Amino acid sequence: MNIDIQGLTLEPRRQTYSHIARRFGADRPASRYEEASYDVQATTNFHHRPLYQPEFQIFDPRRTKIVMADWYKFRDPRQLYYGTYNMSRAAMLQAIDKNFDFIEERAMLANVEPAWLEKVKEYLIPMRHYEWGANANNQLITDWGYGTQITSASAFCGADRLGMAQIISRIGLAIDGNTGDTLQAGRNLWLNASYWQGVRKMVEDSFVEADWFQTLVAQDLAMDGVMHPLVFARFDAEGQKHNGVPLSMLSEFMSEWYADNARWVDAVVKTAIAESDANAQLVSAWFAAWAGRAAEAARPLAEHVLGAAGKSAVEEIADKLMTRAAGLGIKA
Amino acid sequence: MPATKKLGLKQKYALMTRGLDWETTYQPMEKVFPYDQFEGIKVKNWDAWEDPFRLTMDAYWKIQAEKERKLYAVIDSISQNNAQLGITDARYINAVKIFIQGVTPLEYQAHRHFAHVARHLRGVGPRIAAQMQSLDELRHAQTQIHTISHYNKFFDGMHDWQHMHDRVWYLSVPKSFFDDAVTAGPFEFLTAISFSFEYVLTNLLFVPFMSGAAYNGDLATVTFGFSAQSDESRHMTLGLEVVKFILEQDEANLPIVQRWIDKWFWRGYRLLSLVGMMMDYMLPKKVMSWAEAWEMYYEEQGGALFADLGRYGIRPPKHEDVARKEKDRISHEVWAIFYNYTHAAAFHTWDIDDEHMRWLSEKYPKTFDQLYRPRLLMWRDMARAGKRFYNNALPQLCNLCQIPMAFTEPDDPTTICFRSSELGGDRYHFCSDGCKEIFDQEPEKFVQSWLPVHQIFQGNCGGASVEDVLKWYHLNLGADNLDYAGSPEQKMWDQWMAGRHVAQAAE
Amino acid sequence: MTQNVSITLQNTPDARPITEAISEDNPKAVVANYPSMIKIDCPNRLVIRADSVSKKIGRAWDTQEIHLSLITLSGNIDEDEGQFVLAWK
Numbered sequence: 037m038n039i040d041i042q043g044l045t046l047e048p049r050r051q052t053y054s055h056i057a058r059r060f061g062a063d064r065p066a067s068r069y070e071e072a073s074y075d076v077q078a079t080t081n082f083h084h085r086p087l088y089q090p091e092f093q094i095f096d097p098r099r100t101k102i103v104m105a106d107w108y109k110f111r112d113p114r115q116l117y118y119g120t121y122n123m124s125r126a127a128m129l130q131a132i133d134k135n136f137d138f139i140e141e142r143a144m145l146a147n148v149e150p151a152w153l154e155k156v157k158e159y160l161i162p163m164r165h166y167e168w169g170a171n172a173n174n175q176l177i178t179d180w181g182y183g184t185q186i187t188s189a190s191a192f193c194g195a196d197r198l199g200m201a202q203i204i205s206r207i208g209l210a211i212d213g214n215t216g217d218t219l220q221a222g223r224n225l226w227l228n229a230s231y232w233q234g235v236r237k238m239v240e241d242s243f244v245e246a247d248w249f250q251t252l253v254a255q256d257l258a259m260d261g262v263m264h265p266l267v268f269a270r271f272d273a274e275g276q277k278h279n280g281v282p283l284s285m286l287s288e289f290m291s292e293w294y295a296d297n298a299r300w301v302d303a304v305v306k307t308a309i310a311e312s313d314a315n316a317q318l319v320s321a322w323f324a325a326w327a328g329r330a331a332e333a334a335r336p337l338a339e340h341v342l343g344a345a346g347k348s349a350v351e352e353i354a355d356k357l358m359t360r361a362a363g364l365g366i367k368a
Numbered sequence: 369m370p371a372t373k374k375l376g377l378k379q380k381y382a383l384m385t386r387g388l389d390w391e392t393t394y395q396p397m398e399k400v401f402p403y404d405q406f407e408g409i410k411v412k413n414w415d416a417w418e419d420p421f422r423l424t425m426d427a428y429w430k431i432q433a434e435k436e437r438k439l440y441a442v443i444d445s446i447s448q449n450n451a452q453l454g455i456t457d458a459r460y461i462n463a464v465k466i467f468i469q470g471v472t473p474l475e476y477q478a479h480r481h482f483a484h485v486a487r488h489l490r491g492v493g494p495r496i497a498a499q500m501q502s503l504d505e506l507r508h509a510q511t512q513i514h515t516i517s518h519y520n521k522f523f524d525g526m527h528d529w530q531h532m533h534d535r536v537w538y539l540s541v542p543k544s545f546f547d548d549a550v551t552a553g554p555f556e557f558l559t560a561i562s563f564s565f566e567y568v569l570t571n572l573l574f575v576p577f578m579s580g581a582a583y584n585g586d587l588a589t590v591t592f593g594f595s596a597q598s599d600e601s602r603h604m605t606l607g608l609e610v611v612k613f614i615l616e617q618d619e620a621n622l623p624i625v626q627r628w629i630d631k632w633f634w635r636g637y638r639l640l641s642l643v644g645m646m647m648d649y650m651l652p653k654k655v656m657s658w659a660e661a662w663e664m665y666y667e668e669q670g671g672a673l674f675a676d677l678g679r680y681g682i683r684p685p686k687h688e689d690v691a692r693k694e695k696d697r698i699s700h701e702v703w704a705i706f707y708n709y710t711h712a713a714a715f716h717t718w719d720i721d722d723e724h725m726r727w728l729s730e731k732y733p734k735t736f737d738q739l740y741r742p743r744l745l746m747w748r749d750m751a752r753a754g755k756r757f758y759n760n761a762l763p764q765l766c767n768l769c770q771i772p773m774a775f776t777e778p779d780d781p782t783t784i785c786f787r788s789s790e791l792g793g794d795r796y797h798f799c800s801d802g803c804k805e806i807f808d809q810e811p812e813k814f815v816q817s818w819l820p821v822h823q824i825f826q827g828n829c830g831g832a833s834v835e836d837v838l839k840w841y842h843l844n845l846g847a848d849n850l851d852y853a854g855s856p857e858q859k860m861w862d863q864w865m866a867g868r869h870v871a872q873a874a875e
Numbered sequence: 876m877t878q879n880v881s882i883t884l885q886n887t888p889d890a891r892p893i894t895e896a897i898s899e900d901n902p903k904a905v906v907a908n909y910p911s912m913i914k915i916d917c918p919n920r921l922v923i924r925a926d927s928v929s930k931k932i933g934r935a936w937d938t939q940e941i942h943l944s945l946i947t948l949s950g951n952i953d954e955d956e957g958q959f960v961l962a963w964k
Contacts, residue, residue, distance in 0.1 A: 048521035126433035672878035
């Protein structure tokens with residue numbers, strides 16, 4: 037089309053939506069993150085109470101004890117919206133797919149010391165169930181959380197957890213040549229092996245907590261803060277002594293993900309704490325309870341994999357987590 | 369290392385998905401999943417769930433990233449090239465206004481509630497399907513917001529859609545529909561949204577409407593629409609699978625599901641009457657009429673679907689015969705409602721020109737000339753005489769679908785259909801037997817409804833005058849509302865088009 | 876009783892080879908063109924063969940790529956490695 041009119045008439049009459057302009061000013065175009073993540077959720081004039089939870093409105097800030105004057109302070113430092121989220125994960129996955137091809141073509145898993153490979157089956161494969169639990173907990177945050185911002189980030193986190201459960205499944209299939217036996221054996225360990233029961237009980241207990249912000253602190257800060265560094269960093273490092281490099285390559289996604297996700301979790305927790313002393317006390321108490329449990333639950337697993345070094349490995353990880361938490365304003 | 373077995377798609381999906389979940393033992397299952405049994409649906413075996421599309425998360429990320437790359441490339445080009453100049457006519461944009469005010473918030477609501485289903489059902493198969501849909505719905509909301517953002521810079525009525533969605537009278541039609549679905553149990557929600565809406569009715573929203581957008585030079589809407597629709601096929605399939613799964617689990621589930629199908633067919637059909645108006649009255653270039661779309665997507669495709677479901681004992685939804693009788697009428701009746709109340713709406717209506725009337729007459733040979741043309745001509749005369757008709761009385765709303773009571777008797781298109789029920793000394797009014805029966809099934813739920821007109825009269829909407837209420841809606845008076853003729857939008861568009869004619873003459 | 880299954884694809888360069896493959900593999904398929912989209916109806920059953928599409932595009936086509944072009948469908952789905960079937964039972 038050929039349109040030759042004075043540039044004047046093509047001046048936009050407004051830069052962005054009114055609800056975005058009220059927050060950031062009317063004189064600037066908004067970013068895609070802002071338009072996608074602020075004030076999309078309904079706030080008032082709901083027609084019915086949930087049949088299954090008549091004490092609450094459909095969206096209700098009272099589903100957590102955390103109180104915020106503005107629920108849109110939980111800005112995601114990564115500024116992810118659906119498009120950038122999927123593109124980011126597709127790119128991370130591309131690297132992993134290459135690693136899988138590289139390792140499978142060269143049958144490199146055969147180089148891993150057999151005894152270590154057995155250990156890997158015992159500590160890594162059952163983690164798919166841990167991730168599935170984390171998936172459920174993040175779905176809960178998306179379900180009951182308040183505001184577009186925190187709940188879309190938790191939805192992405194939930195999807196990541198399903199993705200990781202499936203990457204771990206792929207590793208299991210790479211180990212057993214696609215029979216699925218490894219996955220079955222891993223499931224039995226998750227359900228029955230004594231060194232996994234502390235973790236499983238902790239996960240199941242987290243399922244019945246109703247306060248979604250507590251769920252966030254429990255799952256994404258405390259439990260993950262112990263389990264991920266232990267399994268994907270400490271155990272992995274141990275594997276280096278046993279020709280475990282191929283496994284490091286296959287689980288690279290998880291390490292990259294953890295750093296990325298922690299940026300969001302830290303921002304959220306820090307913001308809630310900075311809002312009020314009451315919030316700070318709640319979050320600190322939740323964190324203390326769940327981080328303590330996580331360290332305790334992980335110890336038998338750590339000892340199973342690392343032997344005598346297991347106890348101190350968990351202590352070191354827990355110490356680091358405490359330092360991180362203190363940086364967010366969590367009080368010991 | 370063992371020799372690697374070649375895996376088919378089905379096996380690979382099963383291995384990577386099934387068995388991720390487990391029966392909890394440290395906490396009772398009833399406590400972990402407290403909400404999936406109160407509706408009375410009996411599920412004996414969650415593993416019988418068949419996943420129609422076997423998407424693992426890695427495939428999902430790849431496919432969706434590819435779709436998003438394509439979509440955002442188009443969105444970028446739309447704003448760089450001022451693609452709003454390419455639409456057939458500024459009047460067309462009013463359909464997009466209704467879309468972002470009425471549909472986008474529902475996409476978002478679906479995102480949140482599919483996460484609810486993904487958390488609270490017991491079976492791993494439906495939970496994964498539900499969470500992928502939850503993500504998709506977030507995608508739809510966000511891509512609509514991003515695409516329409518460009519139109520919002522130039523056109524009115526789109527600037528405060530979420531605020532309006534929670535308050536404006538006609539937007540409580542879509543809002544109450546979805547609030548009803550998300551406050552029900554998970555199986556009713558899935559039957560309502562995934563099956564009755566997505567599978568049976570959503571084609572009527574997206575396909576002809578998006579094709580219409582394409583025909584009217586609206587590259588933006590076509591792009592997000594078709595891109596969203598590619599996810600929609602997955603959602604439809606989930607809907608069909610849900611219903612088959614429930615029915616196969618226990619025969620006691622049949623009457624419950626049938627009742628839900630009856631209810632949600634009617635609720636969805638009433639909601640779509642707004643789409644009918646958009647198709648027949650708001651597209652400058654038309655693709656197909658509402659009646660034709662209804663025949664193609666409901667009578668033909670829905671017919672095949674219900675014939676297939678007959679083997680489970682499911683019959684077609686109650687009152688589909690009424691929908692058939694109304695198909696030559698509802699779009700005209702709804703246009704008339706909005707023509708009456710355009711001063712209180714965040715979009716324009718206008719005089720229907722002769723060419724458009726010829727098309728309506730051709731598509732609706734049994735009704736248009738007899739029933740609707742005279743009214744349009746009368747309004748045209750009034751407008752020309754400087755007395756453009758606005759109805760200054762607040763309308764009576766149907767207590768169920770919340771559309772003003774303007775639909776007519778199934779067998780008499782000249783008489784308004786009134787139905788009512790009494791409860792606790794109050795009388796509740798309905799536009800149809802369908803709406804009344806839904807109310808009568810769950811009166812304690814529907815007496816809660818937030819009815820905009822009642823709320824205005826009770827003083828809960830910003831004040832006593834119409835102007836107070838419109839300000840409370842955040843309407844920019846004189847820009848967002850009233851007839852298209854004389855609107856700032858018309859002025860802007862006419863200037864643009866004058867520029868185009870100058871340019872063409874100069875070539 | 877015969878009922879039509881139906882699939883609608885975008886009218887794009889990516890979708891065109893799929894539409895062609897459907898027409899060739901399903902002689903009873905009826906193709907209708909609309910603005911920006913193509914609707915294909917077929918009595919009872921319609922199959923999309925990965926092989927047929929692959930031949931047209933000169934590379935291996937994965938049935939899951941259908942998601943990039945799909946607009947809507949009607950019928951029960953059975954998707955597997957080599958083919959994608961829509962059918963009424």
